[in-house]
Every structure is written in C-alpha cells, then in structure tokens.
Amino acid sequence: MQTLVLVAHPHLADSTTQQFFKASLPATGVTYESLDAQETYAVDREQAALRQADRIILQFPLYWYAAPASLARWEAAVLTRTFVYGDRRYPLADKELGVVVTTGMPAQAFRRGGLENVTIDTLMAPLAALAHRAHMTWLPTMAVHQFNYLDETQKLQLVVAYQRYLTQSAPDTLANRQAWFAARLPAMVAKLAPKDRAIGKLITATLTQQADELEALMATLAMIKEQDDD
Amino acid sequence: MTDNQAWLHQQLQTVAQHQTKFTDRAFWVALDHLAAEQAQRQDQLQGEIDGRTWRPDKW
Numbered sequence: 550m551q552t553l554v555l556v557a558h559p560h561l562a563d564s565t566t567q568q569f570f571k572a573s574l575p576a577t578g579v580t581y582e583s584l585d586a587q588e589t590y591a592v593d594r595e596q597a598a599l600r601q602a603d604r605i606i607l608q609f610p611l612y613w614y615a616a617p618a619s620l621a622r623w624e625a626a627v628l629t630r631t632f633v634y635g636d637r638r639y640p641l642a643d644k645e646l647g648v649v650v651t652t653g654m655p656a657q658a659f660r661r662g663g664l665e666n667v668t669i670d671t672l673m674a675p676l677a678a679l680a681h682r683a684h685m686t687w688l689p690t691m692a693v694h695q696f697n698y699l700d701e702t703q704k705l706q707l708v709v710a711y712q713r714y715l716t717q718s719a720p721d722t723l724a725n726r727q728a729w730f731a732a733r734l735p736a737m738v739a740k741l742a743p744k745d746r747a748i749g750k751l752i753t754a755t756l757t758q759q760a761d762e763l764e765a766l767m768a769t770l771a772m773i774k775e776q777d778d779d
Numbered sequence: 780m781t782d783n784q785a786w787l788h789q790q791l792q793t794v795a796q797h798q799t800k801f802t803d804r805a806f807w808v809a810l811d812h813l814a815a816e817q818a819q820r821q822d823q824l825q826g827e828i829d830g831r832t833w834r835p836d837k838w
Contacts, residue, residue, distance in 0.1 A: 573802055706812075708805035723820060730813055737806055745797055748790050755787050756810070759817045766824040773831045 550578060552715045553602035557584045557609040557620035566651050566696040570608065573708045575716050584619040595627040600640050604688075606715060607676065608649040614665075614672050616650075628679070639684045645719060646680040647688035648673055649711070656694045688719055727760050784818045 554574070558567050561583055574581060580598065599605060609616040633641065650669065658664035659672075669692045670677075680687040691714045699707065713721070717729040734756070738749035780788075788811060795807035 573805075702808075705801070705805040705808045708802050709809035723816060726813055727817070730810055733806070734810075737803070740803065741794065742797060745794055748794060752787065752790055752794070752810075755783065756814060756817070759784075759787075759814065759821070763817060763821055763824065766821060766828065770824055770828055770831070773828060777831065 550603045550716055550718070551601060552579045552604045552606060553598055554579060554581045554606045554608055554715065555584055555620075555623070556582065557607070557617045557623070559585050559617055559619065561585060564610070566610070566693070567608075569696070569704070569707075570649070570711060573711050575712050578716055584623045585617070590623055590626040592627055592629070595623070596632055596640075599627070599644075602644060604645040604647065604715070605641075605685075606647045606649055610651045611653075611672070614667065624679075633679075633683050642684035644685050645688050646676070646683075646685045647714065648676060648690045649693065649714065650690060651693045651696060653695065656692065659692070659694075686719070688714075689721075723763075727756075731757070731760075780818060784814070787814050 556567065556570075558564055561567050571581065580602070582598070607616070607620060609620060629635075633639075650673070652659070652669075654665055659667065659669050661668070669690055673690050677687050679685075691710070693707065696707075713726070713729055718725045734749075734753050738746060738753060741749045791807055791811035791814060795804050795811065798804040798807060
C-alpha cells in the first residue's frame with residue numbers, strides 16, 4: 550500500500566506534535582509532503598502523487614474548527630473539478646481518504662453538550678463530502694487530543710496507532726491488526742540485538758500459533774451457530 | 780491467562796525494555812497489547828462455544 554501524507558501546518562518545524570508524527574513515520578510505503586513548504590503548487594505533480602497513492606492522509610491541527618489555510622489553498626489549486634469528477638473518470642475512486650487531526654482541547658469537549666458542543670465528525674464533514682464526491686472511501690478520523698499532556702506510555706501507543714492509521718488495511722479489525730504486525734515482525738526481529746533474536750523468533754511463532762487457534766475457534770463457533778440455526 | 784500467554788507477555792516486555800529507539804520500543808509494546816487482545820478474544824470465543832454446547836434441552 551502506498552500512502553501519501555499531506556501536512557498542513559504553518560509552523561511545522563516548531564510543532565512538537567508534528568515532529569513526533571514525522572519521527573514515527575513508517576520506514577517504507579509512505580510519502581510525506583508539507584503543504585506550507587510550497588508557495589505555489591505544481592498541479593501536475595500533485596495530481597500525479599494523488600493518482601499513485603492508495604491512501605491519502607490529510608494531517609493538520611484544528612484552527613477554529615477547520616484546517617489551516619494551506620489545505621484550502623492546496624485544494625483550490627490541485628483538486629480541480631475536471632480532475633476530481635468533471636470528466637467522469639474519477640481518478641481518485643476507491644482510494645482511501647483519512648484525516649489525522651490534532652486539537653488543543655480534550656476528546657470529551659468534542660461532543661454535543663461538551664465544551665466545544667460539536668463532534669470531530671461534524672467538523673470533518675466537508676472533507677468527507679469531498680471523499681464522497683470523488684468516489685473515495687472515507688476512513689474514520691484519527692483525532693489526537695492534547696498531545697502535550699500525553700505520558701510516555703500513551704506516546705508509545707500513539708507511535709503505532711499512527712503507523713497503523715497510515716498503513717494498515719481498513720477496517721481496523723483484530724484480523725487486520727494481526728496481519729499488520731505479522732508483516733512487520735520479521736524485519737523487527739532482524740533488528741534485535743543478537744541475544745534477543747532467538748526470543749524474537751519464538752515470539753513470532755507463538756503469535757502465529759495464537760492467531761491460528763483463534764481462527765480455529767471462530768470456525769468451530771461458526772459451525773455451532775449454523776447447527777443452531779437448523 | 781494461560782502459561783503460554785504469560786510467557787509471551789513477559790518476553791515482549793523484556794524485548795521492549797531492551798530497545799533504545801523509541802519507535803522500536805513502541806512496536807514491541809503495541810505487540811504486547813495485540814497478544815493480550817488475542818488472549819481475551821480466545822477466552823470469549825471459548826466461553827461462547829462452551830455456552831452454546833451446554834444445551835440441556837437438546838439432551
């Protein structure tokens with residue numbers, strides 16, 4: 550899977566959150582682009598990048614309930630009507646569109662009756678509408694609230710949650726999570742110190758065995774349910 | 780938690796602690812969470828199978 554990450558942030562280098570995401574990027578399969586680093590957009594190149602990607606991620610902090618200005622500027626230049634749907638070719642069809650949005654307010658503020666009295670899904674409606682218009686698949690938004698208040702354990706979890714959001718098959722089921730980890734395990738085991746490598750291989754074997762056992766249990770259960778239906 | 784699951788949890792924590800790079804440690808910690816999730820799902824499935832198999836009305 551090829552993922553294109555488009556970041557809209559006027560002070561990218563000064564943002565600890567954005568730098569954390571940048572440091573967490575998976576080693577392969579992801580192209581990262583700052584929309585604020587360009588004064589004008591090379592439309593052909595931007596459109597080619599969109600055509601090549603399987604998943605497109607828009608990443609930005611929430612400024613007054615919307616993305617920073619550079620995203621709108623990029624949309625106006627690159628997402629021309631002809632490109633998106635005008636000639637009825639829909640070059641973005643079946644690609645996935647996701648959003649990684651960061652907020653200064655806690656998660657509980659973004660609900661009816663909460664401090665912000667609006668949900669993140671409501672705020673993302675224009676982008677979801679764009680995905681619909683372009684015949685794309687909309688991914689559930691990944692919202693990261695109050696990054697600076699996260700402790701080390703939460704930040705560790707965020708690294709992999711972010712990587713999975715960028716590169717794991719949707720939907721986010723246990724089966725897809727297992728497959729994501731299984732695909733990365735051999736390379737991670739190879740990176741281990743020599744003394745840990747044998748353990749790494751045993752861990753891999755045990756996890757595979759657990760996944761197989763789960764599958765067998767699900768098959769048994771499906772069979773019982775089928776008999777119950779008779 | 781079975782012996783196997785407890786062993787796996789311990790090994791994953793040890794490997795995670797040995798990592799100097801933050802993102803590498805994150806991978807092993809997340810893998811530990813996945814293993815816990817597998818164990819929980821296994822428990823639930825086994826429970827449902829037991830529950831559905833235990834049907835005195837079908838004796």
